[in-house]
Amino acid sequence: MAAPKKVALATAQPNPAATASCAAATSCAAATIEPGPAPLTAAARRSTRLSRLNRKETWLSLIVLVLFVAGWEWGPVLLGIAPYNIPRLSAVFSEGVHLYQNSELLWHSGITCFEVLVGFTLGCLLGAVMGYLLGMSPLTEIVASPYILALQIAPKVAFAPLFILWFGYNMAPKILVAVLIVFFPILINVLTSIRTVDPALINLARSFKASRWQIFWKIEFPASMPSLFSGLRIGSTLAVIGVTVGEFVGGNTGLGYLLVQGEGQGNTASVFAAIILLTAIGIIAYGLVILAERYVLRYLPKRDFGDVATSV
Amino acid sequence: MAPARLEFRRVTKTFGNRNAADGRDPVITAIEDVSLSLTQGEVVSLIGPSGCGKSTLLNLGSGLDRPSAGMVLVDEEQVDGPNSHVAFMLQKDLLLPWRTIQANVELGQEIQGVPAERRRKVSRELIAKYHLSEFEDAYPHQLSGGMRQRAALARTMAMDPDVLLLDEPFSALDAQTKMVLQTDLARTLKSEGKTAFLITHDLVEAVALSDRVLVMSSRPGRIIEEITVELPDRDKPIARRSHPDIAGYIAKLMSLLHIGEENEAA
Numbered sequence: 001m002a003a004p005k006k007v008a009l010a011t012a013q014p015n016p017a018a019t020a021s022c023a024a025a026t027s028c029a030a031a032t033i034e035p036g037p038a039p040l041t042a043a044a045r046r047s048t049r050l051s052r053l054n055r056k057e058t059w060l061s062l063i064v065l066v067l068f069v070a071g072w073e074w075g076p077v078l079l080g081i082a083p084y085n086i087p088r089l090s091a092v093f094s095e096g097v098h099l100y101q102n103s104e105l106l107w108h109s110g111i112t113c114f115e116v117l118v119g120f121t122l123g124c125l126l127g128a129v130m131g132y133l134l135g136m137s138p139l140t141e142i143v144a145s146p147y148i149l150a151l152q153i154a155p156k157v158a159f160a161p162l163f164i165l166w167f168g169y170n171m172a173p174k175i176l177v178a179v180l181i182v183f184f185p186i187l188i189n190v191l192t193s194i195r196t197v198d199p200a201l202i203n204l205a206r207s208f209k210a211s212r213w214q215i216f217w218k219i220e221f222p223a224s225m226p227s228l229f230s231g232l233r234i235g236s237t238l239a240v241i242g243v244t245v246g247e248f249v250g251g252n253t254g255l256g257y258l259l260v261q262g263e264g265q266g267n268t269a270s271v272f273a274a275i276i277l278l279t280a281i282g283i284i285a286y287g288l289v290i291l292a293e294r295y296v297l298r299y300l301p302k303r304d305f306g307d308v309a310t311s312v
Numbered sequence: 313m314a315p316a317r318l319e320f321r322r323v324t325k326t327f328g329n330r331n332a333a334d335g336r337d338p339v340i341t342a343i344e345d346v347s348l349s350l351t352q353g354e355v356v357s358l359i360g361p362s363g364c365g366k367s368t369l370l371n372l373g374s375g376l377d378r379p380s381a382g383m384v385l386v387d388e389e390q391v392d393g394p395n396s397h398v399a400f401m402l403q404k405d406l407l408l409p410w411r412t413i414q415a416n417v418e419l420g421q422e423i424q425g426v427p428a429e430r431r432r433k434v435s436r437e438l439i440a441k442y443h444l445s446e447f448e449d450a451y452p453h454q455l456s457g458g459m460r461q462r463a464a465l466a467r468t469m470a471m472d473p474d475v476l477l478l479d480e481p482f483s484a485l486d487a488q489t490k491m492v493l494q495t496d497l498a499r500t501l502k503s504e505g506k507t508a509f510l511i512t513h514d515l516v517e518a519v520a521l522s523d524r525v526l527v528m529s530s531r532p533g534r535i536i537e538e539i540t541v542e543l544p545d546r547d548k549p550i551a552r553r554s555h556p557d558i559a560g561y562i563a564k565l566m567s568l569l570h571i572g573e574e575n576e577a578a
Binding site for chain 1: 393396409424
């Protein structure tokens with residue numbers, strides 16, 4: 001077998017710490033040219049140019065949205081697509097209202113939200129703690145990495161039926177699938193970031209006679225934040241997937257359950273309504289992570305937080 | 313002779329397989345039988361070709377690494393690990409990007425458990441001294457390279473070390489910024505009476521800032537020459553730069569390093 005450690009690390013997401021430090025380096029190179037407080041004004045100028053660009057982008061995005069909504073509403077009719085394949089947007093909306101009135105849509109959405117929240121939180125905590133532990137102990141990492149790799153390759157959603165067998169038709173199996181699926185990207189990102197902390201920074205702390213614990217809290221832990229957050233971004237969307245699959249497999253609560261029910265009844269509009277709500281939950285979860293990231297990583301030069309390319 | 317602040321006694325440092333009896337994994341000798349000593353308030357530079365083990369000396373001096381043979385002493389006590397008498401400053405400023413300039417300057421004191429109020433006082437003074445007051449609450453990425461290096465100098469001085477180890481601290485800066493920072497450093501060293509060991513590639517820098525210049529051979533690094541700089545104004549490197557005698561020192565150093573003889577850039 002090839003060295004499993006390398007494989008495990010190679011699967012990590014593009015290292016945001018590296019990108020961030022590159023960005024820092026370029027902005028500094030730019031700033032060096034102008035002495036005194038000039039770098040700040042240069043940055044300010046750059047940000048106004050960016051915001052003008054953003055305004056243009058926002059308008060274009062809105063136009064795309066309008067086109068999409070109009071296309072969904074009138075497209076199927078114009079193209080002669082049957083409503084049980086693609087119902088009109090307004091039909092999906094009224095189905096949503098119907099579900100809200102008769103099938104406790106809010107209750108099911110709430111259950112799904114709760115499972116996502118708990119699954120995501122537990123998965124993150126477990127993944128981060130394991131990542132820091134393995135990162136601080138190379139021996140443990142070498143011993144554990146083949147098993148971590150195997151578990152990482154295993155399709156996590158395939159565990160859903162097993163968890164139902166173990167825990168029954170309640171929320172536990174759904175939360176567990178989410179925990180399992182969120183765990184790995186967080187673990188790998190944290191582990192990679194601890195491994196790639198600049199050794200010179202550690203030496204600097206050592207020269208101040210820092211204890212192992214101080215090196216962790218003052219250097220390694222904060223240095224891992226950009227990576228941790230890119231893991232959290234991925235995790236937030238995966239948590240919704242995990243919970244949805246869990247709800248498909250068993251039980252009678254949650255949007256995943258509503259979705260399967262709609263499918264059984266041939267109610268396409270209801271399936272679409274569930275998909276839209278699940279997406280909305282994912283967007284909210286992702287957005288909350290971005291908000292937290294903006295606050296925690298406020299020391300980094302401004303970057304495009306909404307960029308899809310950097311997120312998944 | 314005054315007691316040595318920093319002393320290397322016949323220090324050798326090797327890397328690689330310690331019991332390479334089979335010769336498959338040869339040992340690399342970074343430095344060999346190096347002896348040097350710095351007395352209180354002295355500034356000594358070390359120059360030499362790339363890869364001659366200059367940075368190894370610095371790691372040994374700061375206690376981050378142990379010699380394979382010989383002894384390193386600070387204030388006549390053997391160095392057996394990092395200690396608060398010695399602080400280092402590198403080419404990389406090593407500012408933590410998530411800390412403001414003030415918090416970066418306070419890092420060392422914070423690690424050593426100095427109460428917040430006292431370290432704030434020290435960092436404020438140093439930040440003002442190095443003309444960074446405006447940027448106290450800025451993050452490192454908002455500063456230019458020269459300002460960042462000044463912040464790194466403030467962080468080093470905040471530890472109030474007896475001995476400063478400087479590893480090409482200005483080599484990443486442009487020529488003008490470099491001269492300004494050299495002046496800042498020279499003034500500080502003089503006024504605080506600090507002892508400093510400066511590793512550099514820059515021959516003019518070595519002569520302009522130091523009392524003595526040591527020349528090291530290529531690997532394994534040995535001290536091959538010691539030159540005493542007999543110029544006035546050690547605290548005014550810019551004045552020294554234009555001193556008529558400086559050319560003679562530079563010429564001597566160039567010939568010792570064989571610069572221009574074998575097309576071998578140091």
